[in-house]
Amino acid sequence: MDASYSIISVTGTVLLGLIVSLWLPGIERKFVHARIQQRIGPPVSSPGLMAALKFFYKKTIEPCSPLPRLYNSLPIIGFISALLILLFLIPPMYTFGALASLVAVVGFLKIEEVIYVFMGSLSRSVMSLRMPFPDLARGAKHPNVQRYFLEDLSAMRAFRLIAFGSFPIYIALFVPAVMAGSISIGDIVAYQAANGPVLFTLAGVVGTVAFFIGYMILLNEYPFAILKTKADVIEGPYMEYASKYRAFVYITRGFLMFTLGCLFSVLFIGVPPNILSWGILVNLAAAVIFPIIMAVFSAFAPVFTFKQFYPVTAAASVIGVLALVVAFV
Amino acid sequence: MDGKREIIETEITMGTVHSAAIEPYRVRLFVEDEIVRDAEITVGVNHRGIERIMEGLPVEKANSLTEKVCGICSGVHLWNSVLVAEKGLGVEIPERASYIRIIVGELERLHSHLLYLAHGNEVLGHETFSMRLFYIRETVMELLRLIGGNRVQYGVPIIGGIRPRADLDEMKIQRIMDGMDFIEEKVEAFAERFTSDPMVMSRITGVCPISRKDALRLHVTGPTLRATGVEFDLRTEMPCYDPFEFEIITQDGGDVRANLLMRVLEIFESIKIIRQALRDLPDGRVVDRNWEMQDTGIVKSYVEAPRGRLYHSYAIEDGRVRGSIIRTPSMSNIGAMQYACIGHHITDAQLGIVQCDPCFTCTDRAIEIIDLNSEG
Numbered sequence: 001m002d003a004s005y006s007i008i009s010v011t012g013t014v015l016l017g018l019i020v021s022l023w024l025p026g027i028e029r030k031f032v033h034a035r036i037q038q039r040i041g042p043p044v045s046s047p048g049l050m051a052a053l054k055f056f057y058k059k060t061i062e063p064c065s066p067l068p069r070l071y072n073s074l075p076i077i078g079f080i081s082a083l084l085i086l087l088f089l090i091p092p093m094y095t096f097g098a099l100a101s102l103v104a105v106v107g108f109l110k111i112e113e114v115i116y117v118f119m120g121s122l123s124r125s126v127m128s129l130r131m132p133f134p135d136l137a138r139g140a141k142h143p144n145v146q147r148y149f150l151e152d153l154s155a156m157r158a159f160r161l162i163a164f165g166s167f168p169i170y171i172a173l174f175v176p177a178v179m180a181g182s183i184s185i186g187d188i189v190a191y192q193a194a195n196g197p198v199l200f201t202l203a204g205v206v207g208t209v210a211f212f213i214g215y216m217i218l219l220n221e222y223p224f225a226i227l228k229t230k231a232d233v234i235e236g237p238y239m240e241y242a243s244k245y246r247a248f249v250y251i252t253r254g255f256l257m258f259t260l261g262c263l264f265s266v267l268f269i270g271v272p273p274n275i276l277s278w279g280i281l282v283n284l285a286a287a288v289i290f291p292i293i294m295a296v297f298s299a300f301a302p303v304f305t306f307k308q309f310y311p312v313t314a315a316a317s318v319i320g321v322l323a324l325v326v327a328f329v
Numbered sequence: 330m331d332g333k334r335e336i337i338e339t340e341i342t343m344g345t346v347h348s349a350a351i352e353p354y355r356v357r358l359f360v361e362d363e364i365v366r367d368a369e370i371t372v373g374v375n376h377r378g379i380e381r382i383m384e385g386l387p388v389e390k391a392n393s394l395t396e397k398v399c400g401i402c403s404g405v406h407l408w409n410s411v412l413v414a415e416k417g418l419g420v421e422i423p424e425r426a427s428y429i430r431i432i433v434g435e436l437e438r439l440h441s442h443l444l445y446l447a448h449g450n451e452v453l454g455h456e457t458f459s460m461r462l463f464y465i466r467e468t469v470m471e472l473l474r475l476i477g478g479n480r481v482q483y484g485v486p487i488i489g490g491i492r493p494r495a496d497l498d499e500m501k502i503q504r505i506m507d508g509m510d511f512i513e514e515k516v517e518a519f520a521e522r523f524t525s526d527p528m529v530m531s532r533i534t535g536v537c538p539i540s541r542k543d544a545l546r547l548h549v550t551g552p553t554l555r556a557t558g559v560e561f562d563l564r565t566e567m568p569c570y571d572p573f574e575f576e577i578i579t580q581d582g583g584d585v586r587a588n589l590l591m592r593v594l595e596i597f598e599s600i601k602i603i604r605q606a607l608r609d610l611p612d613g614r615v616v617d618r619n620w621e622m623q624d625t626g627i628v629k630s631y632v633e634a635p636r637g638r639l640y641h642s643y644a645i646e647d648g649r650v651r652g653s654i655i656r657t658p659s660m661s662n663i664g665a666m667q668y669a670c671i672g673h674h675i676t677d678a679q680l681g682i683v684q685c686d687p688c689f690t691c692t693d694r695a696i697e698i699i700d701l702n703s704e705g
Contacts, residue, residue: 037460142359142367145340153341153363153675222454223528226676235348302532303454305676306363 005276006092012275013090014083017262020284021254022049024291032295048254055247063240064124071122074115075241075248081111082252086259091272094186102173102183105263109169109218112256113162116227119237120155154236157226160306161217164313165224169214171320175207176267178327185266192270199268203327208268210320215260216294217313219253223301226309261287341675345374350679351448354689358670358678365678368670370663376693380653383643388414388622389488391650395641396482398655399691401444403482404437404473405634406655409641411486412632417625417645418488424611426490427569429497432505432606433476433485435599439512440469441635442552442592442599445686446519449589452683453532458523465515472508475501490616502607509600520593530586537669537681539583547664551637553685556591557583563633572609573602585677588684622648634658636686659685659692 026044034041043050065071085108087093088100098104176198177183180191198204217224228236238249262273265286271279304312344355353374359367379398383391395410396403408430415422447462470480476495477483485495497505523529539549544557554561555578562577564570578594580587622645629642637658644651662685669681 033456037457038464039460142340142357145359147340147342148360150341150343156363222456225454299457300526301455302450302529303676304528305532305674307674308528308531 009092009274009276010087010090013273013280014086016275016280017086017258017273017287018251018255020287021258022052022251024048024254024257024287025250027288028291028295032292033299036296036299048250052247052250055242055250056244058243058246060243060245063242063245064126065122065240066124067122071119071240072245074119074122075245075252078112078115079248079252079255081108081115082256082259084108086255086262086273089185089259089262089266089273091186091189091274094184097184100185102177102185102188105173105185106170109166110162113158113166113218116158116237117155117162120151120153120158120227123151123237123240124149125151125239151237151239154227158237161220161227164310165217165226166214167313168210168316168320169218171317171324172207172211172214173263173267175203175210175320175323175327178324179203185272188267189270189272197269201327203323204268206319206326207323208264210316210323211264211268212290212293213312213316214320215264215290216297217316218260219257219294221294222298223304224309224312225303226306257291258287261290264290345371352687352689354687356678356682358675360675363675365670365673365675368667368678370667370682372663372689372693374693375690380655383650383653385649385651387648388645388650391643391653392488393484395655396484398657399688400481401441401688402437402634402636402639402691404433404477404485405632405639406641407484408434408486409630409632409634409639410643411488412630413628413641413643414488414645416630417628418620418623420489420620421617422490423614423617425496425613426486426615426617428606428610429476429491429495429615430486431569431573432497432603433473433483433495435603435606436469436473436476436505438599438635439596440466440473441686442596443469443516445592446589449585449680449683452679453529455529458519458529461515461519465512465519468508468511472505475504487616489618489620490614493615496615497607497610502610505603505607509603513597513600516593516596520590523593524590533585533589533680535582536585536677537673537684538587539665539669541583543668544583544665547668548661549637549665549685550658550661551634551686552578552591552595553583553588553637553662553665556580556587556684563631563638567632570602573605575602585680585684588686592686627652636688637661657688657691659688662687663692 023044025048026042026046029047030041030044062068063071085105088096088104094100176188179198179201180188182188182191192198199208220227228238238246241249262283265271265283266273269282269286271282273280273283339360341358341360342355343358344350345353350356355371355374357369358365379394383394386394392407392410392414395406398406414420443462443466447459447466450458450462473483474480476497477485478494483495485491539547539553539557541557541559544554544559549557558579558581560577560579565577575598578591578598580591624647625645627642627644629640632639634657638661639658640654640656643653666682666685666687669684670678673681
């Protein structure tokens with residue numbers, strides 16, 4: 001009975017997460033961006049579900065990459081790391097101890113971040129190729145300089161994101177841990193069951209602000225889209241993905257949105273995702289509300305350069321540290 | 330800064346076809362830690378040979394071909410090309426035709442400036458502003474369709490005046506008046522939101538500036554020149570604009586902010602001119618057909634296109650065009666686009682280029698073919 005309960009709970013929750021996550025990009029685009037921009041927008045199923053489905057049936061083409069197999073496998077690795085985070089947030093999985101802890105969550109999130117460095121450095125789009133002869137049309141100002149692909153640039157930017165941009169969310173993750181006195185997900189949930197949600201404390205509110213900014217940075221949403229700014233490295237690391245690999249890129253983004261929403265509801269509200277409990281509605285609400293708020297912010301923001309990005313990240317990190325200090329007090 | 334003396338290690342190439350660039354042009358950015366140290370912009374991949382096709386065509390047929398140079402300021406190309414013939418043949422046009430030409434010209438300026446603002450905001454990453462500006466621009470496009478019958482190539486000027494179908498009746502005048510009210514209200518609202526948004530201002534203030542001295546040195550033209558503080562507008566030298574009161578807008582700094590605001594303020598001046606033209610529209614004919622074709626030498630004509638000084642010239646022999654030359658404003662501004670990027674972040678480089686309102690496809694006026702084999 002216990003084993004079947006666990007199996008149904010885990011598989012059911014993951015399946016529900018997958019289904020909901022396929023609609024999140026559509027909700028973001030259709031019901032927020034399009035409404036604000038006074039246009040009709042795409043059908044709600046298009047960006048997350050139908051686009052992914054379509055790409056599964058497209059012809060697979062070989063990317064222009066020095067290691068095409070590794071390059072193609074990266075979106076799948078990203079999806080698996082997001083899946084593992086969700087998996088170990090589900091109560092029956094708390095028996096796995098170390099894997100159901102904040103350290104594991106941080107580790108899986110780091111995998112998700114690091115893959116962009118590899119994606120960028122392994123992509124070689126034709127759009128940034130040098131002509132196969134000296135460019136003499138205007139006299140070739142600097143004929144023999146080292147060439148960068150635009151995606152190399154996005155790899156370096158992904159590295160900077162890991163170094164600076166991810167501070168706010170990682171600091172915010174540890175606010176509930178400080179209050180619960182444990183990094184175990186199970187202990188944090190149990191603490192909130194006994195003492196009420198962390199969200200309704202001062203540290204929780206301040207930590208939520210840092211978490212939300214970190215959430216936007218992690219998802220590379222405007223104005224923090226330095227990884228794929230339209231002006232220079234459009235699409236950035238995703239440039240060469242086609243067919244089913246591009247489908248995985250789409251699915252992973254939606255799934256990460258859902259997973260981070262669940263992570264918030266576990267750490268700040270104390271409700272873990274479980275399809276066999278009414279609490280799943282709280283998880284769904286968090287998973288839907290976060291993208292909607294994010295879409296509102298992004299619709300009214302230009303894209304940041306590092307000049308704006310660093311101060312905002314630093315301020316968000318300070319807010320996170322403040323939440324930690326309040327949590328200690 | 331002399332880029333050739335620098336030891337530059339890294340090149341970032343974009344194009345000639347790139348999703349971030351609307352038109353086919355090639356940008357080579359020579360960077361150090363994402364700061365642009367030198368830049369090179371190359372055109373020449375979209376040469377359509379319009380001057381060559383014009384060679385030997387009957388003048389009116391050749392004139393209508395010039396509309397195909399640009400999909401944004403098509404009307405001003407036709408206007409200028411017709412002006413060349415009128416200057417050469419000594420044709421005087423009816424006053425009503427002159428007014429309607431100006432209305433169409435200023436509507437085109439509105440359409441071009443709104444497109445520029447929308448594109449600028451798109452490059453800035455502000456999709457919402459961009460979409461709303463396109464929404465405002467739609468009204469201008471519909472007004473142009475109302476007058477000329479088409480949204481892009483309206484074919485209004487002909488030698489001796491304008492096409493009779495483009496004459497304005499009461500209904501059209503009222504629709505244009507209403508359109509001006511709508512555009513003015515919407516652009517005012519946009520300007521208020523735009524200038525009070527700290528995130529937007531932080532992204533554009535002091536970015537890629539061109540000084541007044543450098544603008545003159547680089548032969549910058551049009552609103553990009555006026556954004557550096559130089560008070561020069563060819564409309565003040567065109568006799569057809571004499572009856573109208575308008576201000577020459579200038580801005581200081583020549584940065585992205587100045588360029589964007591420049592176009593916003595020019596929109597209000599264009600609305601002002603259109604209202605005056607509609608209010609004082611003279612009665613009478615719109616075309617004078619009492620002229621005779623004759624041979625002319627090379628005749629030159631300059632007009633203030635939405636992007637700056639536009640040059641057309643050709644000679645007429647046996648009623649046919651000979652030696653046509655067209656130079657678009659972007660040709661003058663390419664040097665400034667390259668210069669503006671230097672010393673700025675690579676993400677700002679595209680903004681630096683876009684701030685000069687480039688139209689590279691229309692700039693592709695000449696092509697040079699180099700046989701590499703013969704050079705050894």
